[in-house]
Amino acid sequence: MSSSSSTLPRVLINGESCDSLVISDRGLAYGHGLFETIRLCQGRPVLWGQHMERLQKGCERLGIDVPKHFGSELMKEVWRLCERDTEGVIKIIVTAGSGGRGYAAPQVTDSQRIVMLFPLPEYPTDRAEGVNVITCNYRLPLNSQLAGMKHLNRLDQVLARAEWQDPDIAEGIVCDSNDKVVEGTMSNLFAVKEGVLLTPSLERSGVKGIMRDFILQSADAMGLESREVSFTVAEFKQADELFLTNSVIGLWPIKQWDEQRYYKSVTTDIFQARIQRLLNEGV
């Protein structure tokens, strides 16, 4: 709560300034934990409530006990960490802590809260006008038991992301083992076709991004029909407009996917403006 030090910590673990985690933590051993990546804009953590809701639900699904006032503890820690900063990326990791015997977790898990503040990544500024994406060869497994969560088991994303080095390629689109498009390695995918907003269904694979939810709710509020679909790459490529979202980048229109070119149009513009308002005004 109170912090008048001039050298603010960049990492807090359970509220203490600390930059290392005990080696026995189940987050390291098994990836038994979750994370959130939250945009800090004009001193506000954007869509904070939605991030906390997803985090709490994830903890329930993974059997991680969190204290009653967990969200407000985290909020206090974020304020301490961000006291002197107005722009950046807040990363929160919650792990199941140490203990248990092998894969068996203890009856009550000793959850660990890690809050970090990073500078905003320096992406080329023209990405708001359009980015190049490729289709990854890596296939995401189907697993409804873990689908949707932003858990710490992210080797799929690491291996898919390792497929390209070219800095002109902003993202790789990843399919599942049935060749249905799931998401980008670090973003969710949207398409607009014949006036309908389409995005991959994430019931069996993928991460349900907070910005994805925001886009779907915004579409609903503006009376734009949206559908969650199981489409192949070829089906998605027939879209009129395509864009990527996540909490840090906001929205990047796709201008080229493999060999195919796209042109940003009115629906993408509307969502970009909507996110800009969210960042500027917090609503």
Next chain:
Amino acid sequence: MSSSSSTLPRVLINGESCDSLVISDRGLAYGHGLFETIRLCQGRPVLWGQHMERLQKGCERLGIDVPKHFGSELMKEVWRLCERDTEGVIKIIVTAGSGGRGYAAPQVTDSQRIVMLFPLPEYPTDRAEGVNVITCNYRLPLNSQLAGMKHLNRLDQVLARAEWQDPDIAEGIVCDSNDKVVEGTMSNLFAVKEGVLLTPSLERSGVKGIMRDFILQSADAMGLESREVSFTVAEFKQADELFLTNSVIGLWPIKQWDEQRYYKSVTTDIFQARIQRLLNEGV
């Protein structure tokens, strides 16, 4: 190399006595790493060469750079850690270290070596005579890109293991999303039927245990036919003998699987004796 301290470390990180890992490590962030669990018996790390070979191959598959004399560094660290102990469990974790940008790893990863020594787990001694197992509801995803490796993404095992608390149940058998048996949550499964040794194929899911390899090679050496199979639970339950293996437990015969009873017989006895010789004589 030399260590004459009377208070030996129980954890070494890159050869230094230390029990915590920097929070930015990719092992924690993404599970970008691997581990080995090695039985220390009569002062020897059992099947050391085989564990090192699997670890090196895993590092290659996950794009983790390790130094040229990686295996001998680890060996020295194990000797230091185990100087005063003859029995225990050595756990080695290798991570991709810190760095990179999001999921993208740096061009050359700064791999971290963690060596830990634990006491042998105190399992009931009668488990060598037979154990009870259940079938888990959890389904392992199919993913040939990660199959076989002992990587740090182990939420599947954590969630499967959370299905029972009863201490009389020693293990849960887990199937894949096609209902084919893969393994136990922490062990590999073997069956003997009509004089043939059967074990699940692990091309699309599961961990290829070092003790599993040892059993298959031993079967080969003794002229016993073995086959890797894709069997349902019902098919496996028709076996004459069933047993579980891993590097720490050695071999546990199955005496009951769900409602069905089994009796330990000659083939299981032979493999138990074979493992006993491995532990006593190191060959």
